[in-house]
Amino acid sequence: MAGRVIVVTSGKGGVGKTTTSANLGMALAKNGEKVCLVDADIGLRNLDLLLGLENRIVYDLVSVVEGRCKLRQALIRDKREPNLALLPAAQTRDKSAVSPEQMKVLIAQLLEEFTIVLIDCPAGIEQGFQNAIAGAHEAIVVTNPEVSSVRDADRIIGLLEAAEITDKYLIVNRIRPNLIQKDDMMSVEDVQDILAIKLIGVIPDDESIIVSTNKGEPAVLMAHSIAGQAYRNIARRLQGEDVPFMTFQTKSTGVLGMFKKLFAVGK
């Protein structure tokens, strides 16, 4: 059975691609998929840190492509979850060290063992991006509900279309329900209207992500993390399950909130 190759991209930096890759990779592995996470951010690797695997890196993607080691030597198997492996990026090279053609060959090799190859794409639209999408069949576009990231996501969607990646899914990350209720942040529907690709997940801004990064433990492994729950739901949707979207409670703001409800002010 052919495996899936999914790239996690955004255009804008800092919106949550690497966090999404780490958490989806772990959740899918826990659900029985054999997952290989590929860090395509050559020169600025971070996926290893989010997974807490930074001390186990010996070889990396560039070592494999340059023939200095075998692929299996570069793969780091996660001790918490045997279905999950990481192919780290090189830290002392840059994006020109690998070509899209070499990425395709690498991915074909990975598909001999894994059912899902999840590629963490770097920010930008230059060679790093071209390398990351080279072997991909599907794309997850991560954005925040704010103007710069939506603009960049739109550009990325156009480039994915041009590369004939037709299966594209949207994750709206770091929503603040209180701000949305006050009409000071765009809603998920607003972002969906503009970007017009299928919504696969909504993740609230959640302090547990900071804790998870500090520890190198993906939020999906933390029982009380709301973001972790959201990521677990996205993994199930990726596997074809119809999971209802979480609703996020907002705190009504005291007297003002009471008056607003009385007069039904706003949308």
Next chain:
Amino acid sequence: MPVLASFIDRIFNRQSPSRSTAKDRLRLVLLHDRTDIPSLMLEQMRQDMIAVLSKYVEIDQDALEVNLEKEDGSVALIANIPIRKVREKRVDDAVVQAEAPAAADLST
């Protein structure tokens, strides 16, 4: 008192929420972003237009101008095509191509 003022503003919805400002700005900026033609393509389009139009009219090729104009809510391709002479009937590509070097000489 600022707290009371914004309280009243919210009740009567006078303050336009930044969410709708964000949406409006995004719609406009994406209209521009999505309809930008790379300059190489624009030049190719110009050449193709010259080839087609030259079958019907003789045009001043160097003075031909093609531009994308963007205003609030719409994008248009505007072309200025100075015509030297209208042909008596439509000619085919071969005739147009044969004329092209001659036209270049005239313009020096």
